[in-house]
Amino acid sequence: MTVEINFDGIVGPSHNYAGLSQGNLAATAHAGQVSRPRAAALQGLDKMRANLALGLTQGVLLPHRRPDRRWLASLGTDPASAPPLLRAQAMSASAMWAANAATVSPAPDTADGRCHLSVANLMTMPHRSHEWPETLAQLRTAFADPAFAVHGPVPAPFGDEGAANHMRLAASHGAPGVEVFVYTLPGGPFPARQHREAGEAIARRHGLDPARTLFVQQSAEAVAAGAFHNDVVAVANERVLFAHEHAFADRDGFYANLRRLLPEVEIVEVPAAGVSLADAIASYLFNAQLVTTGDGPTLVLPEEARATPTVWDWLERHRAGNGPIRRVETVDVTQSMANGGGPACLRLRVVADPARVDPRFLVDAAKLDAIAAVVRRWWPEAIHPDALGDPALVRDIEAAHAQLLSALDLSGYFTVNQPR
Numbered sequence: 001m002t003v004e005i006n007f008d009g010i011v012g013p014s015h016n017y018a019g020l021s022q023g024n025l026a027a028t029a030h031a032g033q034v035s036r037p038r039a040a041a042l043q044g045l046d047k048m049r050a051n052l053a054l055g056l057t058q059g060v061l062l063p064h065r066r067p068d069r070r071w072l073a074s075l076g077t078d079p080a081s082a083p084p085l086l087r088a089q090a091m092s093a094s095a096m097w098a099a100n101a102a103t104v105s106p107a108p109d110t111a112d113g114r115c116h117l118s119v120a121n122l123m124t125m126p127h128r129s130h131e132w133p134e135t136l137a138q139l140r141t142a143f144a145d146p147a148f149a150v151h152g153p154v155p156a157p158f159g160d161e162g163a164a165n166h167m168r169l170a171a172s173h174g175a176p177g178v179e180v181f182v183y184t185l186p187g188g189p190f191p192a193r194q195h196r197e198a199g200e201a202i203a204r205r206h207g208l209d210p211a212r213t214l215f216v217q218q219s220a221e222a223v224a225a226g227a228f229h230n231d232v233v234a235v236a237n238e239r240v241l242f243a244h245e246h247a248f249a250d251r252d253g254f255y256a257n258l259r260r261l262l263p264e265v266e267i268v269e270v271p272a273a274g275v276s277l278a279d280a281i282a283s284y285l286f287n288a289q290l291v292t293t294g295d296g297p298t299l300v301l302p303e304e305a306r307a308t309p310t311v312w313d314w315l316e317r318h319r320a321g322n323g324p325i326r327r328v329e330t331v332d333v334t335q336s337m338a339n340g341g342g343p344a345c346l347r348l349r350v351v352a353d354p355a356r357v358d359p360r361f362l363v364d365a366a367k368l369d370a371i372a373a374v375v376r377r378w379w380p381e382a383i384h385p386d387a388l389g390d391p392a393l394v395r396d397i398e399a400a401h402a403q404l405l406s407a408l409d410l411s412g413y414f415t416v417n418q419p420r
């Protein structure tokens with residue numbers, strides 16, 4: 001049975017606020033603050049519990065080994081002697097934002113009828129550029145079944161940030177979809193992280209029908225306002241597109257193409273007059289998980305959305321007017337939010353048959369309890385960014401990570417599937 005499976009990144013024990021992501025306003029605003037890795041991971045696990053309660057199938061992706069000794073060695077250094085910036089980049093827990101792990105094209109969209117995944121190269125940000133080998137090893141383990149095809153990264157210099165810049169619309173999960181690759185152009189105040197060439201390469205590799213594939217430019221205004229990924233200003237699921245009025249450079253052209261290719265599409269646009277780009281980005285209104293529950297299209301929002309009056313008013317009016325979004329839930333992911341990662345950033349959506357996925361990557365309530373027990377016992381309670389070089393902290397983080405992998409029976413995955 002083809003369903004939506006959300007794979008959430010488990011927040012790793014090195015979660016910290018080093019302010020590494022230029023253009024990500026939340027991350028730079030919280031630079032230097034004390035992080036709470038244990039609370040962060042528990043918040044993420046509670047979000048997964050909430051998804052299970054909505055009747056959704058839930059999976060996990062694992063935190064990466066931090067510090068990334070392999071990466072530091074390739075730079076001629078190690079955790080003890082690395083310059084502070086490199087050390088912070090090697091310690092980042094940024095793999096938690098699973099929406100940046102890969103781009104996924106479900107089987108109904110591809111020429112060979114397999115579900116294709118391309119690991120993202122994340123080459124624009126140094127702290128994220130070394131994620132892909134370990135992500136790829138996980139994807140090759142979780143999706144080893146022949147129902148899937150797992151691809152390596154698009155080569156540099158074509159920046160690719162994965163599902164955060166990709167949307168799929170379809171009459172239903174199992175029907176052929178329209179895939180939308182949203183790219184950014186350089187020239188603004190912040191880096192352009194998703195290049196059009198990367199999306200084009202992925203579409204070719206995945207065997208997508210060119211007639212049902214759209215390449216859409218994100219508006220320069222949105223990037224400049226802090227929308228460093230498309231999923232900060234737009235989200236889609238099945239036949240619903242939920243987007244800010246200023247998300248796209250040529251919104252009329254994009255909407256016209258969508259309506260032509262998918263006549264049943266429901267475009268829910270939030271006008272700037274109701275919610276400014278600044279409010280949308282600060283509240284992460286669009287970084288919601290848009291999912292289908294028994295009540296219909298449901299939005300899983302961060303708590304911060306409730307605290308932003310223009311956003312909450314808009315949602316109330318939408319529901320009072322019987323708009324397509326039928327239900328709204330909020331989750332507390334404040335530790336991740338402070339680094340610019342909302343509910344949608346934390347998950348990679350794979351539309352597939354769960355029976356084809358390695359069961360070690362799928363979770364139910366009991367497995368979430370077991371993960372939470374490891375987190376409570378082993379995750380550091382707090383990390384000050386100045387302490388990232390502390391050898392005792394490094395030891396604790398490495399031990400915590402090993403405990404989790406062993407609890408999930410996944411200790412060997414990276415050695416087995418290590419990319420060349």
Ligand code: SUG
Pocket residue numbers: 016017018019020021024027028092094097099100125128164228229231232339340341342344345346
């Ligand atoms: O790449 N933050 C991440 C947030 C990613 C959010 N993902 C999506 N929008 N899908 C980023 O900017 C902050 C890390 C630091 O500064 O230490 C960070 O990497």
